[in-house]
Amino acid sequence: MNKFKFTRTSIEGVFIIEPTVFTDDRGYFMESYHKKEFEENGLNIDFVQDNQSKSTKGVLRGLHFQYNQPQGKLVRVIKGEVFDVAVDLRKDSPTYSKYESVILSEDNKKQFYIPPGFAHGFLVLSDEAEFTYKCTDFYNGSDEGGIIWNDPDINIEWPLNEEELILSEKDQKWKSLKDTSTSF
Numbered sequence: 645m646n647k648f649k650f651t652r653t654s655i656e657g658v659f660i661i662e663p664t665v666f667t668d669d670r671g672y673f674m675e676s677y678h679k680k681e682f683e684e685n686g687l688n689i690d691f692v693q694d695n696q697s698k699s700t701k702g703v704l705r706g707l708h709f710q711y712n713q714p715q716g717k718l719v720r721v722i723k724g725e726v727f728d729v730a731v732d733l734r735k736d737s738p739t740y741s742k743y744e745s746v747i748l749s750e751d752n753k754k755q756f757y758i759p760p761g762f763a764h765g766f767l768v769l770s771d772e773a774e775f776t777y778k779c780t781d782f783y784n785g786s787d788e789g790g791i792i793w794n795d796p797d798i799n800i801e802w803p804l805n806e807e808e809l810i811l812s813e814k815d816q817k818w819k820s821l822k823d824t825s826t827s828f
């Protein structure tokens with residue numbers, strides 16, 4: 645029995661995945677990942693690291709990537725709601741510099757697969773959000789790069805006003821894509 649719905653997006657390699665949720669009077673059960681079913685649906689990926697973070701409303705984490713160890717990410721929200729964004733940084737891609745966004749939430753249980761070669765970020769819309777994701781390569785802090793959240797050429801329509809945003813010192817200092825050398 646297939647337990648996931650896979651939807652391709654406008655950007656090649658980026659998928660929205662919806663798990664089957666089994667509910668009963670105790671609550672619910674769902675499989676959150678299934679290597680074989682993902683492979684059968686075009687996602688032949690191996691994960692090596694799982695991450696989890698908690699953020700309050702207005703926190704924007706991103707837009708991050710790793711230069712030499714680019715990470716594919718399977719992301720989802722286990723508490724609250726976020727606006728999640730993937731930006732195509734693959735030089736030869738017809739959708740270079742374009743973005744795909746999706747609302748991920750505790751309620752919709754949607755997952756978003758972002759391949760290596762993308763910048764990733766999310767904005768928290770609920771009072772709090774707990775975010776968890778699987779990565780196809782290991783974290784390497786010295787290999788990290790970023791694109792500024794409000795790059796006018798990418799023009800992401802973030803659903804909160806600028807004055808509501810909370811960014812780390814690091815995330816306030818990234819440059820725009822045109823001023824960032826990437827080679828994916």
Ligand SMILES: Cc1cn([C@H]2C[C@H](O)[C@@H](COP(=O)(O)OP(=O)(O)O[C@H]3O[C@H](C)C(=O)[C@H](O)[C@H]3O)O2)c(=O)[nH]c1=O
Binds near residue numbers: 705708765766783785
């Ligand atoms: C990402 C990461 C971070 N850390 C340490 C480094 C810092 O001491 C601390 C916080 O790191 P940072 O501020 O980079 O965390 P985020 O802003 O959530 O970074 C993530 O934000 C966006 C959403 C992403 O897609 C990336 O996975 C990642 O860049 O955790 C680790 O030890 N391992 C890790 O894999």
